[in-house]
Amino acid sequence: MLFQSQFFILIFLPLATFAYYAASGSTSVRQTVLIAASLFFYGWWDIRFIPLLVGQIGITWLLALLAARTNKKFFLFAGIFVNLMSLGTFKYFDFIIKTLETVSGVTLPHSNFVLPIGISFFSFQLISYLMDRLRNDAPIYPFRPFALFVMFFPHLIAGPIVRHNELIPQFAVDPRGPGLWHRISVGLILFTLGFAKKVLLGDVLAGTVNQVFADASTRALDFGEAWTGALGFSFQLFLDFSAYTEMAIGIALLFGLVLPENFRRPYLASDLSDFWRRWHISLSRFMRDYLYIPLGGSRAGWFRYVVAAMITMGLCGLWHGAGWKFVVWGLWHGVGLIVCRVWQSMMRPMPGILSWGITMLFVLAGWVLFRSADIGTATSVLGSLAGLRGIGGSLQEIPLFATAAAVSVLVPSAHEIKESVLRPQPLVAAIAAVVALICIFRVGKEELIPFIYFQF
Amino acid sequence: MPLKSFKLISSVASRERSWPYFAFVFLRTFFGGLLLVYVAVFLSDPFDSGRSPISLTRGVFDHDARFSNASNARDPAFDSAIFGNSHGQALEPNRLSQLTGHHFLQLTVPGTGPLEQLTLLRWFLRHHKEPASAVFVVDDWWCESDLPIQVRYSFPFWLYDGWFEYLPRLLSPYAMDRAARRIGLTVGLYSRSDPANFDDYESGKTWAFHPGNTIGDQSAPVTSPTVKFAFPAVELLRKALAGRPALPVVIIMPPIYRTAIPRPGSVWNERVNACQVAFANLAEERRHGIYLDFRLDDDITRDPNNFMDSTHYRSNVARFLEGRIAEGLRRAAIR
Numbered sequence: 001m002l003f004q005s006q007f008f009i010l011i012f013l014p015l016a017t018f019a020y021y022a023a024s025g026s027t028s029v030r031q032t033v034l035i036a037a038s039l040f041f042y043g044w045w046d047i048r049f050i051p052l053l054v055g056q057i058g059i060t061w062l063l064a065l066l067a068a069r070t071n072k073k074f075f076l077f078a079g080i081f082v083n084l085m086s087l088g089t090f091k092y093f094d095f096i097i098k099t100l101e102t103v104s105g106v107t108l109p110h111s112n113f114v115l116p117i118g119i120s121f122f123s124f125q126l127i128s129y130l131m132d133r134l135r136n137d138a139p140i141y142p143f144r145p146f147a148l149f150v151m152f153f154p155h156l157i158a159g160p161i162v163r164h165n166e167l168i169p170q171f172a173v174d175p176r177g178p179g180l181w182h183r184i185s186v187g188l189i190l191f192t193l194g195f196a197k198k199v200l201l202g203d204v205l206a207g208t209v210n211q212v213f214a215d216a217s218t219r220a221l222d223f224g225e226a227w228t229g230a231l232g233f234s235f236q237l238f239l240d241f242s243a244y245t246e247m248a249i250g251i252a253l254l255f256g257l258v259l260p261e262n263f264r265r266p267y268l269a270s271d272l273s274d275f276w277r278r279w280h281i282s283l284s285r286f287m288r289d290y291l292y293i294p295l296g297g298s299r300a301g302w303f304r305y306v307v308a309a310m311i312t313m314g315l316c317g318l319w320h321g322a323g324w325k326f327v328v329w330g331l332w333h334g335v336g337l338i339v340c341r342v343w344q345s346m347m348r349p350m351p352g353i354l355s356w357g358i359t360m361l362f363v364l365a366g367w368v369l370f371r372s373a374d375i376g377t378a379t380s381v382l383g384s385l386a387g388l389r390g391i392g393g394s395l396q397e398i399p400l401f402a403t404a405a406a407v408s409v410l411v412p413s414a415h416e417i418k419e420s421v422l423r424p425q426p427l428v429a430a431i432a433a434v435v436a437l438i439c440i441f442r443v444g445k446e447e448l449i450p451f452i453y454f455q456f
Numbered sequence: 457m458p459l460k461s462f463k464l465i466s467s468v469a470s471r472e473r474s475w476p477y478f479a480f481v482f483l484r485t486f487f488g489g490l491l492l493v494y495v496a497v498f499l500s501d502p503f504d505s506g507r508s509p510i511s512l513t514r515g516v517f518d519h520d521a522r523f524s525n526a527s528n529a530r531d532p533a534f535d536s537a538i539f540g541n542s543h544g545q546a547l548e549p550n551r552l553s554q555l556t557g558h559h560f561l562q563l564t565v566p567g568t569g570p571l572e573q574l575t576l577l578r579w580f581l582r583h584h585k586e587p588a589s590a591v592f593v594v595d596d597w598w599c600e601s602d603l604p605i606q607v608r609y610s611f612p613f614w615l616y617d618g619w620f621e622y623l624p625r626l627l628s629p630y631a632m633d634r635a636a637r638r639i640g641l642t643v644g645l646y647s648r649s650d651p652a653n654f655d656d657y658e659s660g661k662t663w664a665f666h667p668g669n670t671i672g673d674q675s676a677p678v679t680s681p682t683v684k685f686a687f688p689a690v691e692l693l694r695k696a697l698a699g700r701p702a703l704p705v706v707i708i709m710p711p712i713y714r715t716a717i718p719r720p721g722s723v724w725n726e727r728v729n730a731c732q733v734a735f736a737n738l739a740e741e742r743r744h745g746i747y748l749d750f751r752l753d754d755d756i757t758r759d760p761n762n763f764m765d766s767t768h769y770r771s772n773v774a775r776f777l778e779g780r781i782a783e784g785l786r787r788a789a790i791r
Contacts, residue, residue: 006627010490181475188482424474426481433485440490444628 001044002450003247004198004443012041017254024176031144031171034255038153042118049116056086057147060126064133068140079130087123090116095322118157120319120456122150124286129164131290138164145171152257154248158241158453160262160282167257175256185429186418187253192436193411194246197239199439201404203449205236208397209371216381217373224393226384230364232397233371235404237452238267241280242413244451249414260285261415267363267408270355272333272340275363283319287312298341305341310334320370320456325378329369336362490627497626502634503615506530506583507622517637517646521565521653522572523630526615528653529580534561535588537580539573542566542657543710543767544593546774547781549652555782558588562653567609569597570689574696579616581700589704589785592693595767596724599731601686658771663764667715685730694738704744706784707735711750711773714757716766746784750777 001008016037023029043050060079067075088096093111101108129146132138141149145168155162175183212229215221221229245262252259262281269275276284292312296304310331317330343350350358365382372378383389395401412421422428501508504516504527514531518524529537536558538547549560563576573592581587600606614621625631640646697705709732718725732749739745756762762773769777 006624181479185475185479185482188479424478426478429478429481430485433482434489436486437489437493441493441627441629441632444625444631 001041002448003244003251004195004439005448006440006443009195009440012037013251013254020255021175024174027172027174028144030175031148034152035144035148038148038151038156041153042151042156045117046114048114052086052090052116052119053122053151054147056083056123056126057150058143060130061141061143061146064130065140067133073134076130076134080127083123083126083130087119089113090119092318092322099324115455117454121159121161122156124161124319125150125164128161128286128290132164141168152252154251155259158244158248158451158456159280160245160248160260161286162259162282166260170257173256177256180256182424183253183256183258185424186422187250189250189422189428189432190246190253190414190417191250192432192439193414193417194243194248194250195439196243196435197246197407197411198243198451199442201400201407202236202239202243204400205232205239205397205404206449208400209233209236213371213373213377213381216377220380220389221384222389222393223384223387223391224395226381228396229371229381230368230385231395231401234267234364234367235401235408237367237370238263238408239404240452244453246414249418253418261413264413264415265409267360267405268356269359269363270352271344271359272336272362275359276333276337283316287316291315306338309337313337323374325369325372325375328375329366332366332369336366493632494627497631497635498623500635500638502626502631502638503527504530504638505615505622507619512638512642513648515641515648515651516634517641518634518649519655521563521655522568522610522612523615523634524649524653525563525565525576526579528561528651529563529576530583531561531651532584533651534559535584535586536560536590537563537577537587538591538593539577540564540593541568541573541595541597543595544591545655545657546769546771547591547593547778548656548774549654551775551778552591552781555778556589556785558785560591561651562655564593565611568611569606569608570692571605571607572611572613574689574692575611575613575616577693577696581696587700587703589706590697591781592705592707594707594709594735596728598689598693598735599685599687599728601688601727603688605689605692656771658764663770665713665760665763665765667713667760667763667766685727687731687734690731690734690738694741697742702743704785704788705739705742706746706748706781706788707739708748708777708781708784709735709751710777711752711754711757711762711769713760713763713766714753717751717753717757744788746788748780748784750780 001012003009016033019033019037020030023033039050039054042053059082063075063079063082067073067079089111090113093113097108097110100106129138141164146164148171149162149164149167150156152162152167209229209232212221212225212232215225216229242263249259249261260282264278264281266275266278269278292308295308295311297308298305300308313330313334314327315330316333317326317328320326320329349355365385368381368385369375369378372381499508499510500512501510503518503523504512504514514527516524516527518527528534536552536556538544538549538552538560541564544564545562545566547562547564549562552558552560563573563580565572565576577590580590597606612625614625637646641648697703718728728751732747732751736747736749739747750756756769756773756776762770764770
């Protein structure tokens with residue numbers, strides 16, 4: 001079930017919200033309502049995925065409990081192993097087999113498993129809990145709130161990646177308490193903002209971008225086409241993913257629950273480190289806390305720093321997709337972060353506009369890798385972008401790109417809207433409602449375009 | 457309490473009080489607007505499918521036959537229809553009406569296969585208790601044996617289905633667009649699209665068909681004579697017509713340029729031959745049924761001037777076919 005579908009907006013969400021508030025007097029009933037809604041939401045895609053989700057949650061919780069009762073960390077490691085194995089089997093098995101085939105030249109059997117939607121997200125949340133247990137930084141929660149923490153439907157499919165201690169304590173709070181209408185109002189506005197970004201801009205960009213990258217798979221692009229594709233995808237990815245996040249945060253607020261922020265106007269970043277503090281913040285935070293810092297981070301000498309940065313970013317790339325292009329994309333950012341750090345520690349600061357320009361060009365080149373069908377195609381597109389095939393052709397869709405750029409840098413982030421920007425002005429509410437109305441009719445066409453991050 | 461602190465508290469409290477109104481305005485505007493627009497679209501009967509209690513003017517301003525057929529097929533001015541896709545589109549309903557004395561309309565839709573065409577047949581029969589005749593222009597897509605039967609291009613099945621399928625689709629850009637057109641048609645901003653739905657795609661265009669190499673199935677002859685073919689689409693047509701045993705029906709397989717005809721003995725040729733037998737049997741079973749086969753290697757199919765491309769005949773051939781269809785209907789009527 002897609003957030004932007006009419007069924008979700010007009011049937012599922014109102015019913016789930018109504019049932020939740022009808023049950024709000026009892027913590028356990030309230031949580032049960034959300035669990036039931038989340039299972040229905042997840043099973044809508046493919047009911048076969050439910051046993052995997054419930055199984056991973058149940059095994060993780062049981063192993064954590066067992067570790068606590070026996071005081072043996074082995075069970076926590078076993079839990080991490082189980083989650084990694086599940087992720088590895090469903091997401092990476094065929095990738096490993098294909099790589100082995102390429103290296104050995106031998107044909108091997110493939111699993112051809114269907115990728116359970118959201119597996120990268122819920123597996124990471126379960127692993128983070130087990131790692132926090134290893135650090136004695138997490139309690140044993142009752143099963144119901146623990147299960148809800150993982151499967152709460154607004155963040156289940158594509159984040160934000162939430163830590164247990166951010167969400168589980170909120171489940172105990174009566175949503176009818178102070179600030180109820182403020183949260184609901186902000187939730188409605190954030191949902192509408194994401195809805196409009198997805199439907200009115202992201203999906204429109206998708207048509208142009210898909211065409212350019214489909215062409216890139218069959219022939220060399222000219223300069224104008226390459227820039228059209230690269231810029232178009234840069235805007236599309238941000239608008240699509242931030243739209244999902246805003247809708248997720250908005251829906252959670254309707255239930256009185258606060259999800260962490262995920263974007264902070266990343267295309268205003270002044271350098272690459274700043275970019276990663278603004279882009280997919282919940283993933284960056286996860287990578288920092290559970291990989292980069294345990295690997296030594298930046299305080300154990302330059303060698304350890306380089307190794308930590310490259311491993312962290314390489315795995316960050318691999319997390320996105322089972323393919324070498326994603327690994328190369330991650331390593332590209334790893335190299336960029338290292339160069340950025342070296343420059344900042346040894347040279348004088350760059351003028352802001354120059355630093356911003358270099359950062360955006362670097363990020364844009366990375367997005368070409370991210371979007372292209374394979375590394376060969378990406379190399380070809382990057383060659384065209386750099387003008388190696390001349391500077392023919394022209395940039396297409398300029399008004400659309402200008403609008404997308406303006407929205408990307410000018411529209412405040414979900415966090416800014418929630419904390420400071422939004423005021424209770426009825427005119428704003430009415431305008432937002434009309435925008436939502438336009439969008440709800442717009443999505444009444446035959447096929448909806450899923451969010452890009454659903455494939456991860 | 458200092459005045460400044462009091463103002464601050466007062467402002468926060470007043471803002472807190474105004475959030476319920478903010479949410480109320482949003483929800484009222486959204487759901488109120490939704491209801492208002494939805495009811496307006498529903499009442500306008502955007503596709504003139506006869507589902508609104510309010511009766512606006514008859515017909516639609518719509519050149520997309522997938523949608524306009526919902527209106528045209530209900531029109532009581534017609535008692536006969538042509539079903540098919542672009543391979544039947546050149547047949548002129550007015551000429552058929554002149555030749556037969558029936559009142560024909562075109563219900564062909566380019567790019568459609570058996571499932572879409574049968575949907576239109578059922579819709580036509582639902583709105584005509586005593587139809588005079590039906591003409592089916594069938595092609596290779598009717599002779600496929602794979603299940604499920606393919607739907608190659610988007611088709612609004614919901615428009616020809618029940619309320620449960622229809623009502624949710626009114627919340628869409630195309631329903632809003634059609635509702636605006638219906639209102640425009642009613643107040644005289646637009647004029648009604650041809651209710652007989654004839655679109656002469658040859659008009660105003662220059663066609664130059666240059667037949668290249670053979671394109672039909674040229675595979676080796678079938679070695680096993682025991683191959684049994686199934687034609688699920690033919691069975692569906694049989695079922696769809698079963699409720700109207702007295703309806704005169706003409707089924708034609710139109711000509712295609714000879715190089716597109718599969719090689720004799722090839723798998724596809726064997727399949728089409730068996731399919732033709734199945735259609736002939738269906739026509740034979742009916743009280744007033746005729747099957748006409750024009751997929752032959754003859755003077756028509758040997759002349760490239762008779763074709764726009766390898767499978768679409770030109771208007772001169774269409775005029776010839778109309779005569780043969782009219783004659784077929786006369787023969788069927790006296791059977």
